[in-house]
Amino acid sequence: MAKKRTKSKSKKTTATAKKKLSLKPSKQNKIIFGSLLIVLSIALFFSFMSFYFTWQEDQSMLSQFADRNAQASNLLNKFGASVSHFFMYKGFGLASFAFPFLLAITGLYLFLGLNGKRLVSKWIWGLVGVIWGSVALGFFAADFPLLGGLIGYEMNDFLQDYTGKIGVFLILIFVLMVILVQLFNFTPEGFANFFKRQKQKIKSDFNENQSPETPKESVVTDEEGSIALSTEDSVPEKIDTYTHKKDIPPLDEAGLDVNIPEEEESDIALKVEETPVEEEETDAKAAKLVEDFGEFDPKLELGNYKFPTLDLLEAHGASGGITINQEELEENKNRIVSTLKNYKIGIAQIKATIGPTVTLYEIVPEAGIRISKIKNLEDDIALSLAALGIRIIAPIPGKGTVGIEVPNKNATIVSMRSVIASNKFQKAEMELPIAFGKTISNETFVVDLAKMPHMLMAGATGQGKSVGLNAVISSLLYKKHPAEVKFILVDPKKVELTLYNKIERHFLAKLPDSEEAIITDNTKVINTLNSLCIEMDNRYELLKTAMVRNIKEYNAKFKARKLNPNDGHKFLPYIVLVIDEFADLIMTAGKEVETPIARLAQLARAIGIHLIIATQRPSVNVITGIIKANFPARIAFRVTSKIDSRTILDAQGADQLIGRGDMLYTQGNDVTRLQCAFVDTPEVAKITDYIGSQRAYPEAHLLPEYVGEESGTSLDNDIADRDAMFREAAEVIVTAQQGSASLIQRKLKLGYNRAGRIIDQLEAAGIVGPFEGSKARQVLVPDMYSLDQLLENEAK
Numbered sequence: 001m002a003k004k005r006t007k008s009k010s011k012k013t014t015a016t017a018k019k020k021l022s023l024k025p026s027k028q029n030k031i032i033f034g035s036l037l038i039v040l041s042i043a044l045f046f047s048f049m050s051f052y053f054t055w056q057e058d059q060s061m062l063s064q065f066a067d068r069n070a071q072a073s074n075l076l077n078k079f080g081a082s083v084s085h086f087f088m089y090k091g092f093g094l095a096s097f098a099f100p101f102l103l104a105i106t107g108l109y110l111f112l113g114l115n116g117k118r119l120v121s122k123w124i125w126g127l128v129g130v131i132w133g134s135v136a137l138g139f140f141a142a143d144f145p146l147l148g149g150l151i152g153y154e155m156n157d158f159l160q161d162y163t164g165k166i167g168v169f170l171i172l173i174f175v176l177m178v179i180l181v182q183l184f185n186f187t188p189e190g191f192a193n194f195f196k197r198q199k200q201k202i203k204s205d206f207n208e209n210q211s212p213e214t215p216k217e218s219v220v221t222d223e224e225g226s227i228a229l230s231t232e233d234s235v236p237e238k239i240d241t242y243t244h245k246k247d248i249p250p251l252d253e254a255g256l257d258v259n260i261p262e263e264e265e266s267d268i269a270l271k272v273e274e275t276p277v278e279e280e281e282t283d284a285k286a287a288k289l290v291e292d293f294g295e296f297d298p299k300l301e302l303g304n305y306k307f308p309t310l311d312l313l314e315a316h317g318a319s320g321g322i323t324i325n326q327e328e329l330e331e332n333k334n335r336i337v338s339t340l341k342n343y344k345i346g347i348a349q350i351k352a353t354i355g356p357t358v359t360l361y362e363i364v365p366e367a368g369i370r371i372s373k374i375k376n377l378e379d380d381i382a383l384s385l386a387a388l389g390i391r392i393i394a395p396i397p398g399k400g401t402v403g404i405e406v407p408n409k410n411a412t413i414v415s416m417r418s419v420i421a422s423n424k425f426q427k428a429e430m431e432l433p434i435a436f437g438k439t440i441s442n443e444t445f446v447v448d449l450a451k452m453p454h455m456l457m458a459g460a461t462g463q464g465k466s467v468g469l470n471a472v473i474s475s476l477l478y479k480k481h482p483a484e485v486k487f488i489l490v491d492p493k494k495v496e497l498t499l500y501n502k503i504e505r506h507f508l509a510k511l512p513d514s515e516e517a518i519i520t521d522n523t524k525v526i527n528t529l530n531s532l533c534i535e536m537d538n539r540y541e542l543l544k545t546a547m548v549r550n551i552k553e554y555n556a557k558f559k560a561r562k563l564n565p566n567d568g569h570k571f572l573p574y575i576v577l578v579i580d581e582f583a584d585l586i587m588t589a590g591k592e593v594e595t596p597i598a599r600l601a602q603l604a605r606a607i608g609i610h611l612i613i614a615t616q617r618p619s620v621n622v623i624t625g626i627i628k629a630n631f632p633a634r635i636a637f638r639v640t641s642k643i644d645s646r647t648i649l650d651a652q653g654a655d656q657l658i659g660r661g662d663m664l665y666t667q668g669n670d671v672t673r674l675q676c677a678f679v680d681t682p683e684v685a686k687i688t689d690y691i692g693s694q695r696a697y698p699e700a701h702l703l704p705e706y707v708g709e710e711s712g713t714s715l716d717n718d719i720a721d722r723d724a725m726f727r728e729a730a731e732v733i734v735t736a737q738q739g740s741a742s743l744i745q746r747k748l749k750l751g752y753n754r755a756g757r758i759i760d761q762l763e764a765a766g767i768v769g770p771f772e773g774s775k776a777r778q779v780l781v782p783d784m785y786s787l788d789q790l791l792e793n794e795a796k
């Protein structure tokens, strides 16, 4: 008991201490103080008013303030006389009337308990107005000393000493302009519109005066007898005196009324013209922002970022160019001609185009030779040339010739350096340029990933897939700033893409809860793909609100500062998802990955998400119909069978490649043979080191959170098991009325997993609703009071 008493005592004392410490006026005090100010303002107003009539009589009074017998003529006696003398005579003259006005407003604010923030500006502008008024009226101080007051006169005089009368006048005009512009948003157009409106008003008033009385009259004349009894006095009187015998003409005039709205309509048409002006203003706003701050620069945060240099790449001894000699060319030509001759196929013409790994011999057969006959001789020609990887293209589309591709004895390595350095790549005006390698005619082959828009890459093991992926990634690294593109790398083999870990904070994107940016665990891939689907939906929403059709237009609009970041708009980087070993993924996760991949592939092109998937096993259960349909750009490295070639390219030929980066590329109909650029692991390491050593973003680009199905199911509402931060989290959620784990993460500085657990517990407690995909959960408790009640009831 004793303990309890002491406790309650101490509670009381702390409460009183708190009361004493609090500096905020209570509501009662505010009302009292507000009333005082209002009364004071009324007193001042009357004192000032009466001062104008009594000031001369009361002059002698001012020194006798303490004398009880002395009386002043001011309405508020000696107090009024003294205060008015101080403000009006010694102070600001007529402008002092602003003080009772300002005091009255302040009093009202306090009395009504309104937010007093706006009062400060009222006082500031009030004081500016007082000074301006007293200086302006100071011009008349000689004749009317009370107009400007002593301060007004002195200030005016002081300014005149330096600038003369005209100078003071100009200063006053300038200050007046500042006041008008700042306080009343004065603009020349607004000024003109004001006069226009006044003119219209006068016009319509004039018209009203002319005609509307007539209908009234007709009513009056109709019911004359009854109106004599009515109490309404003014209207009938007017009408009676105006026209009391014109029974029929008023009806005509009422007919004229119809014309008046017509005139009004034409006035309204004038107003309609104002709307486009307003629209232009919003455009002008963006233009002004651009003028003031320049275009939005997404690269600014890493403004000093340096793109990788060419010397990080090796020439791979290919600086000397292609190493096929004339002898080899002649030899091959003779063999082709003689083999065909053996089968009675005559050749009219033969031409060779030398590529890095393959030479293309184009032949024009003599008239009357069936093309299919040459096509069937593929194996025989290969036998006679004693070479692997001969491919016959009969006919070469659009050329009218038959092509025979014969591998060179000594293939030349196409270095990544040579393709990156090429004019074609350097000057490529593409969103996501990729320098794949060189064509058969030794031209650099550059394509835009943004246009593909997704890519499927397949080939037997050891034929150059990983090198191909590295070529794609390094092309983008050489051309794009970290703000413009982000990669999501999936590498089940765990060794192929690990080097890119170093550029995590520059170029990689990851899920908020994952530690590693490069995904090696297949279960995590599912979450990432679903998260990407959420990102896709979010981006579509942004595009919709911005009223643009694709990411390029969106970013252009954002850069031109036409989209407000406060509305959730932001610069959107391209996202490139690279999956190495797709077959492995399909084997382990099946439909779970196929569905989001198909969804992304179908829809993601407009919003800048591009997929690159690579597989060793190009079988139909890996590259399913739905995947194939959505990946128009396909690359085939050497495969082991014709069937595999068909699965990838819908054509044969990939089985006849020679490997080591020899590849076929198709983006629809025609198939192009390319030699993939070679970039070795040490080169990739150098590039990533170079980028990784530069200043980076604080963390990898975060994808939207995705909570898998399994985490939402364990809804046991055990109070004892709740997180220590449960209550705080509930308060955060209820106050913000937004049920998201990331909000808890941010506000309470918790990790993603813990915030996710708390959200589950909040759901179990009935505070937030169930998981709704990309949207935030619904908050089921409307306010803090209900939350307190809910938790108290639980505790009982």
Ligand SMILES: Nc1ncnc2c1ncn2[C@@H]1O[C@H](COP(=O)(O)OP(=O)(O)OP(=O)(O)O)[C@@H](O)[C@H]1O
Pocket: 413, 414, 459, 460, 461, 462, 463, 464, 465, 466, 467, 468, 616, 660, 661, 662, 675, 676, 677, 678, 679
């Ligand atoms: N474009 C190329 N130019 C020259 N050599 C190449 C090229 N691409 C690949 N090679 C050679 O082939 C080897 C295997 O390439 P890579 O590792 O890319 O094969 P892969 O298809 O990824 O194999 P896996 O599926 O087993 O990972 C390389 O080490 C390299 O020697």
